[in-house]
Amino acid sequence: MSAKKVFDTKVLDDENSDSGFLSGPISEQLSEDFDSREHTEPTEPTNKSDKNTISENTDLDSGLDLCLSECLSNVNLGDTPTAQAPIIVIEPERTQDIPPLAILFQQDDDGDTQLHIAAVHGCEKSVGTLIRVCPETAWLDVPNNYGHTPLHLAVLSGHAVVTRMLVRAGASLGIRDRTGGTPLHIAVERNNLECLQALLARVPEHPPRKLATVLDQKNYRGQACVHVAAISGHLETLQMLLYYGADINVTENLAGRTALHMAAQRGDVRLVKHLLERCRGVTRDALDYAGRTPRKLAKRSGAARMLANLLGDDDDDSDTDDDIYDSDGEVESLFEKLRLTQNPINVA
Template sequence: MSRSGGGNYGESKGFTPNILPDETSLDDKHNLYETSQVDSGFLSGNIPSEEFESSSSMRLDSGVCVDAVTRSFSDLNFKSSDGLNDLNSGSIKSPIDSTQTSHTQKQNWEIYHQQDEDGNTFLHHSVIEHFPEVALAVIRATPTPTLLNTENDDGQTALHLAVLTNQWKIARMLIVAGAKPSPINRQGDSPLHIAARIGDVECCKAITYPVQQQERERLGLSYPPHAYDRCDLDQWNFDGQTCVHVAALHNQLEFLKHLVWLGADVNAREGKGGYTILHFAVQMGDERLIRFLLSCRALNVSVLTYGGRTPLELGYPVQEHVIKLLKEQGIPSPDQSEYEYDSDESDEDDDVYGQMNMLSQQQSSFAIGASA
């Protein structure tokens, strides 16, 4: 379940993330790029161009020379499936114009996007094995961005894996190449949810910053320009949590600050009880998080849970100085005699499923009364 994203984040700031400079060194596969700071604040790096094209061990005109890159990929056991991934089918059609593409090129991109017994493709494995140069070559050999969104048996795309393994450079290559920024895995988590959980701000930037024309040109894609999807900053996972909830619950304050700066909804309510991150902050007694939230101009302190509770009416012990902070922002301190209630009843009140049961009972009573 998802909701609309955070508006025109990035473009209004005039970002010019130049993460695909022209020159680099290939001395170390883990240091494929030399990072540099640019005006947008994005930690940029180099993606190789001439070095790849002139390398005798890497053929960019037809994809990756498997044996020359790494022997770990030569033992992959691919499974057959319908459509593009079935190499035994004689009906496979390449999205590329056959007059512009050799037989070897077609054969290579088909092989690279075959899935093994776990649903992983060559691209998935290049991320898992931390081979950004292999990922780059596979991306360049890919005839359509749709293939970049292939999910393995856990619902993970290559972008999920890039974030999970803290490889923001591969994540950015995938975004520039046209991979969808907000796919969900079997837990309903998008790559941005994963980045929020582990606090990887660089991956957040790689996923959310607008793509620049020079980035695309330097990536050397085989297909024409296309429309890019926006990253959904306020997307729910299967727990009903947006990325701001995930960041707050996992004490990733710096990541949360960046999300809010990008335009994520600081007042978003999670899907189960309707808690905002201010409710969570008070519940956890996190004064540092509370102070940050109260400094946000977009914060609305009057947002209630689904049960109609303010952050101070949740029944949790709150320190006096926290109560003072919240009262200064207009949140009233509850009168204990007025808000005495059974804890079980409170939990049910704040639970969306409890409300659904109450509504069902009301409808049943109405039906009985009508029949009488």
């Protein structure tokens, strides 16, 4: 049988395999062409079976792999492949590392979240939606770069409804801002009775809270809420603080004064009269760090005579060096210097 007939039995002359390579005759022609380059006289295969095999000693520089050519020359197109095709696993696209809820509570350059922005503008619907989707209560108390939580901003803006919504959702009342003020300090300083009521009113969904600790919490000036109310002369605000359990005899940390000391020093007859006549347990003869009673401080005020009648007799009526020396002014000026350094000191 001739060589041409052998190839005709496997592959037709005008057909190509669909594997991308020409099978049969081309492999034989390539081996004969490369053999002719190395030897002056072409050599023919000794038997018919060698026509389908390429010599192992043949070196090719055409880029074709001899082992691959040998394997392809022995492939019968009619046979079914026995080797299993490689399995290609396509990994699904990775989801974003940040969940959608976390995006809503991401902080911007000022440290504000969407809840901060909604609270300061009084957007009740937006605040309600953010509270419903909030996965953890701690996310309600995220402070911005000024130490303000959404509850701080709601009180600063005077939005009592938003303030109440945040309190019912579990926002903390005792977180301090950069000046040491809590939301209660801000409400007292601004004399906002509605926001103060929204902060202190009992939440039916929560167990009863002990408000004495947060009411007597002090800012970086060492002042509790009753001191802030007494300094500003906010009588109604002071009444509300006492109703919810604030300590009227608590001393501030800079000079050791009580609310009665501060009211007497300001010459606030109305506030002093209310403290002495309406508030139980007020210490009339409390001493500050300089050993001064409220009556001694009242001597410098414009209503000294009226206050003296309200406060009663003092055992020591003489003006001493302690009375002449005004330590409060120096203490306040020292605090202002410390505050300007923007490194607040916790004196509470």
